[in-house]
Amino acid sequence: MIFFMSSISRGIVVTGANGFVGKNLRNFLHKNKIKVLGVSRKNFRKHASEVKIISTNLLEPKLQTKLKNYDALIHLIGIGRQSSKSTFEEINLNLTKNVIKACKNAGIKKLSLSVVLVFLEATSQIILFQNTRLNAK
Numbered sequence: 001m002i003f004f005m006s007s008i009s010r011g012i013v014v015t016g017a018n019g020f021v022g023k024n025l026r027n028f029l030h031k032n033k034i035k036v037l038g039v040s041r042k043n044f045r046k047h048a049s050e051v052k053i054i055s056t057n058l059l060e061p062k063l064q065t066k067l068k069n070y071d072a073l074i075h076l077i078g079i080g081r082q083s084s085k086s087t088f089e090e091i092n093l094n095l096t097k098n099v100i101k102a103c104k105n106a107g108i109k110k111l112s113l114s115v116v117l118v119f120l121e122a123t124s125q126i127i128l129f130q131n132t133r134l135n136a137k
Helices: 020-031 061-067 088-106 115-118
Strands: 011-017 036-040 051-054 072-075 108-111
Touching: 011 020, 020 036, 036 061, 051 061, 061 088, 072 088, 088 108
Parallel strands: 011 036, 011 072, 036 051, 072 108
Antiparallel strands: none
């Protein structure tokens, strides 16, 4: 994470800001005086210096306008179990595609995706490279 933050001057967007990892990441960034835009589908408590957006559509214009003020995005939204309301394809694939599209539109060049870990077994023993192939079910 430190190498990622060394070139951050305008701040970091965190999707899934209300989840376990999102909350802890936002706390870490706040302690290190990094500007944060937290994005979640549910309301959450924010730090005084943080910008908060409640949204389920990462391509909506109000969010796109705000994204232009940040250097990087850390995408923490993903599901490990499907339901009739949320499928792997809908959340882990299509939502991630929208995140990438939103970053392109906003000129964000640094993007970290955690959703790929949902597809892996024994993730602590696997090293992912740019061309690692995943077998999603």
